[in-house]
Amino acid sequence: MVIRRRLEHTIEEALKHSPSVALVGPRQVGKTTIALNISDATPSIYLDLESRIGLEKVRDIHAFHNDNRTKLIILDEVQRLPEVFTQLRGIIDQERRKGNKAGLFLFLGSASIELLKQSGESLAGRIAYKELHPIDLLEYAAESIESMNILWTRGGFPESLLAASDRESLNWRRDFLRTYLERDIPQLGPRIPAETLERFWTMLAHNQGSVLNAAHLARNLEVSGVTVGRYLDLMVDLLLVRRLKPWTFNIGKRLVRSPKIYIRDSGITHALLNIGSYTELLGQPVVGGSWEGFVIENIMSVTPVHVQPFYYGTPAGAEIDLILEFSPTEKWAIEIKRNSIPAVSKGFYIACEDIQPQRRYVVYSGKDRFPLAQGVTAIPLFELMQEILRHH
Secondary structure (H helix, E strand, C coil): CCCCCCHHHHHHHHHHHEEEEHHHHHHHHHHHHHHHHHHHHHHHEECCCCCHHHHHHHHHHHHHHHHHCCCEEEEEEEHHHHCCCHHHHHHHHHHHCCCCCCCCEEEEEEHHHHHHHHHCHCCCCCCCEEEEECCCCCHHCCCCCCCHHHHHHHHHHHHHHCCCCCHHHHHHHHHHHHHHHHHHHHHCCCCCEEEHHHHHHHHHCCCCCCCCCHHHHHHHCCHHHHHHHHHHHCCCCHHCCEEEEEECCCCCCCCCCCCEEECCCCCHHHCCCCCCHHHHCCCCCCHHHHHHHHHHHHHHHHCCCEEEEEEECCCCCEEEEEEEEEEEEEEEEECCCCCCCCCCCHHHHHHHHHHHHCCEEEEEECCCCCCCHHEEEEEEEEHHHHHHHHHH
8 A cells, every 4th residue: 555645745846946845754754755756756866864875975065966966966864964054055056046946955854843944044045844744644544433543553654554464563663663762862862871761752651641740750760850851852853752832821820831742653652552453552541642642643744834733721620632823813722532422521611711712623533523512613533634724
């Protein structure tokens, strides 16, 4: 089964209008496949900067570009050579003066857009950034409940999702975790013992969707709160963990002000907890947090980059699982329920009175859309994703 990624067309269009495009996403999510598909349709040259020969070829990027100036130059794992961005500014400006204003470079990176932007500040106005999420519900299954549950259980990394069996899928994810812990993270970040980081990652999985309690994590790991913050920053930068900020705008109430933490891929959450099948998942305490994280990541995969996500909570129990702020005057409030018959909590209604969202949704695991009380709409996940795509 071949799954055509929605972002591929977006990248092709961006290359028609921008001299360079950076495609970011965690390892093994499909960035290279997209780049190679694009290279099949246009003259290009691909270099993997994790290989010694790839690095050596671009040490003198001016000479390399002169030898390949009629081609799209694709540089994979570009975060390994951040200094290349400074040199590329002059090349891009030189090509622009010759009338070559688009489609010069495609960068692939396994670090966050924010991290790459820091490296590529010199390319401001010359680069477009795009993030590739794991395969989402619209790309894989849309309205099929059975397929949605497979995606939820296995996660959206292509090799895991499309494995021949649940056992093969879980084995792939275990190998993925081991590779990150033993090879990838030591290359990209500070020296952290793999065993310590695995314990930290597993703790986050057990607490999927919980408000961050850094002191509790620090005690269990026998490290400082500052060290926990450093571990978390690293996992966020590697696009493995989402730090969902609280809505803290002044509305005259006490609010929860710590972020909520989610491991971004549900399959990785389950692998860390040794959950191998949908049936096993249903009996686990993490099932509610796992579903919430799965829904949020699918929603974010179709949400425009300018839209700000938040959650809302008060000590008194008013709560909204996800707020999408499209603009200062447009907010959507989204409650997430795993059951097939959605029941809206009193806390959600109170929270909506507090922030006055323009749309109010409850995402649940069924297939039908229908109205509930006080302007709330019960909606399947796939339909809400389609609504967001239509909206922008």
